Structures are given as structure tokens and as C-alpha cells.
Amino acid sequence: xxxxxxxxxxxxxxxxxxxxxxxxxxxxxxxxxxxxxxxxxxxxxxxxxxxxxxxxxxxxxxxxxxxxxxxxxxxxxxxxxxxxxxxxxxxxxxxxxxxxxxxxxxxxxxxxxxxxxxxxxxxxxxxxxxxxxxxxxxxxxxxxxxxxxxxxxxxxxxxxxxxxxxxxxxxxxxxxxxxxxxxxxxxxxxxxxxxxxxxxxxxxxxxxxxxxxxxxxxxxxxxxxxxxxxxxxxxxxxxxxxxxxxxxxxxxxxxxxxxxxxxxxxxxxxxxxxxxxxxxxxxxxxxxxxxxxxxxxxx
Numbered sequence: 001x002x003x004x005x006x007x008x009x010x011x012x013x014x015x016x017x018x019x020x021x022x023x024x025x026x027x028x029x030x031x032x033x034x035x036x037x038x039x040x041x042x043x044x045x046x047x048x049x050x051x052x053x054x055x056x057x058x059x060x061x062x063x064x065x066x067x068x069x070x071x072x073x074x075x076x077x078x079x080x081x082x083x084x085x086x087x088x089x090x091x092x093x094x095x096x097x098x099x100x101x102x103x104x105x106x107x108x109x110x111x112x113x114x115x116x117x118x119x120x121x122x123x124x125x126x127x128x129x130x131x132x133x134x135x136x137x138x139x140x141x142x143x144x145x146x147x148x149x150x151x152x153x154x155x156x157x158x159x160x161x162x163x164x165x166x167x168x169x170x171x172x173x174x175x176x177x178x179x180x181x182x183x184x185x186x187x188x189x190x191x192x193x194x195x196x197x198x199x200x201x202x203x204x205x206x207x208x209x210x211x212x213x214x215x216x217x218x219x220x221x222x223x224x225x226x227x228x229x230x231x232x233x234x235x236x237x238x239x240x241x242x243x244x245x246x247x248x249x250x251x252x253x254x255x256x257x258x259x260x261x262x263x264x265x266x267x268x269x270x271x272x273x274x275x276x277x278x279x280x281x282x283x284x285x286x287x288x289x290x291x292x293x294x295x296x297x298x299x
Contacts (some may be wrong), residue, residue: 026198030227033190034234034279035241041183042242042272048176049268055169066139068097068128071152080150081126087145088130093137100127130155187231187279188286195227195290206295220291224284231283235276243272 068088072080081099088097100108105127139157146153199206206219249263264271 026194026201027230029194030191030230030283031234033187033194034231034283035238037183037187038235038238038275038279039242039245041180041275042239042246044176044179044183045271045275046176046246046264048173048180049264049271051169051172051176053265055166055173064132066130066132066155066157068130068146069154069156070126070128070150071123071154072126074123077126080152081128084128084146084150084153087142087149088128091137091142091145093133093135094130095133096129096131098129100129184278184282188282191227191231191283192286192290195223195287196294198223198227199291199294216292216295220288220295223291224287227287228280228284232276232280235279239272239275242275243269 068084070077070080070084085097085099088094105124108127109124139155143155146155209219210216243264246263
């Protein structure tokens with residue numbers, strides 16, 4: 001289709017527009033479906049973008065941290081902790097290492113055992129936080145040295161449980177994008193049905209237009225333009241409602257976790273503005289194909 005043809009379909013013709021009734025069930029259906037699908041598309045985009053941010057954050061933060069667990073008798077714990085910190089300080093690629101205080105360890109265990117857990121009466125291992133430098137460190141080499149000098153030390157680089165979390169977040173991102181595609185397909189199907197219904201309802205008008213010399217392209221132009229504009233206006237309303245609903249969601253916070261970070265951030269607020277444009281493109285293509293096929297059947 002040439003640029004001039006597309007311009008003719010978009011700009012339309014006042015006489016051709018009279019072929020399509022301005023009101024009725026097809027108009028209401030097209031407008032409602034476009035608005036509803038645009039509303040859902042905004043939420044699907046918000047979920048996809050938030051999942052992507054979450055995957056990137058988890059991957060970056062967890063990849064640069066590790067935990068050293070020291071299991072030793074109470075009278076040897078301080079000595080082994082000092083030895084572990086000395087080894088970590090001497091390890092190339094370790095930016096920082098510190099032993100967690102009793103209060104910090106109690107806070108980590110509080111969700112499972114309560115806030116009044118008596119750590120001094122329990123054989124709780126000492127935890128050491130390790131922050132990786134830009135160059136990284138040799139995990140295998142560090143494990144070998146720790147096993148030789150501190151047999152009770154266990155190095156956990158979070159790989160075992162970091163990968164499933166990142167994969168889950170990436171899966172949510174993909175599901176969000178798939179949902180957007182399914183919404184687009186459902187929109188195209190519904191608009192196609194509405195266009196076919198309008199064409200069937202105006203079969204006699206189309207026959208009269210053909211008798212007076214109107215071409216199928218002229219008749220199709222009226223349907224395509226009217227349904228495209230309906231879809232554009234409905235999608236714009238649905239997008240605005242969706243963005244308003246997303247804006248009301250709680251902002252991201254450490255306490256709330258993933259469910260408080262589902263909104264758009266920064267320049268990503270511009271992404272939903274594409275929804276009405278894409279909705280109009282889908283409506284244009286669906287109505288164009290439906291009109292051409294239906295007009296061919298009405299010959």
C-alpha cells in the first residue's frame with residue numbers, strides 16, 4: 001500500500017464517511033474493546049518493565065555479594081572470625097568483608113523464630129558478609145584456602161538460589177510481553193468482527209454505491225477510517241485510565257518487595273503512549289483486511 005493510499009484512508013472523505021453509521025453496537029463495541037485492551041496492555045507493560053528491573057537488580061546485587069558461614073565453638077568463634085576476615089582482606093578481588101553483629105543476625109532470624117530469639121544460648125554460626133570488587137575474586141581458590149585454614153567455614157556465593165530468582169523475574173518479563181501480543185491479537189479479532197457486522201448491515205448501501213460507480217477502495221476507505229478513529233479514541237481513554245491506575249500503586253520499597261514496584265519509572269512513563277498508536281495500527285490493518293474480503297464476498 002502506497003503512502004498516498006494510506007493518507008487517503010486516514011484523511012477520509014466526508015461523503016464516504018456517511019456509509020458507516022456513526023452510532024450503534026459496532027461503534028460501542030469497537031470503542032469499548034479498544035479502551036479495555038489498552039487498559040490491560042498498560043498493566044502488562046508495567047509488569048514486564050518492573051520484572052525486568054527486578055531481574056537486573058537481583059542479578060547485579062546478588063552477583064556482587066557472598067556470605068561466609070563460620071561454625072565453631074563459642075570460645076573459638078572470635079578467633080576464627082578474625083582469621084576469616086584476615087584471609088578475606090588478603091584475597092584479591094574482595095572489596096569489603098565484615099562480620100555481622102549479633103543484632104543483625106537476630107534480625108535475619110526474626111521472621112522465622114521471632115524477635116526474642118536468645119542467640120547467646122544457641123549454636124548460631126557467625127556470618128561474614130563479602131562484597132566483591134570490580135575485578136572479582138577466585139571463588140574456587142578462596143574455598144580451598146578456607147577449607148585448609150578454617151575447616152568449619154562455608155562460602156556461599158548465592159549462585160544456587162540467585163539463578164532461580166533471576167530466571168523467575170525474566171519469565172515474568174516475557175509473560176508481560178506475550179500478554180501484550182495476545183491483547184493485540186484479541187483486539188484485532190474483535191475489531192474484525194465489528195467491521196464485518198457493519199459491512200453486513202450496510203450491504204444494501206454498498207450495493208447502491210456500486211451501482212452509481214463507487215469503487216471498493218472508496219467504500220473500504222470509509223470503514224477503515226471510521227473504525228481506526230474509534231479504536232484510537234478508545235485506546236487513548238484506556239491508556240489514560242491505565243496510567244492513572246498504575247500511578248496509584250505503591251512505590252517500590254525494601255519492606256514491600258516486588259509488589260510495591262510495579263509502576264513505571266523515569267522515561268518508561270513514555271512507553272504507554274505507544275499503546276493508542278499501536279491500537280490504531282491494529283485496527284487499521286484488521287479493518288482493511290476485513291473490508292477487502294467482505295466486499296469481495298458481496299459482489
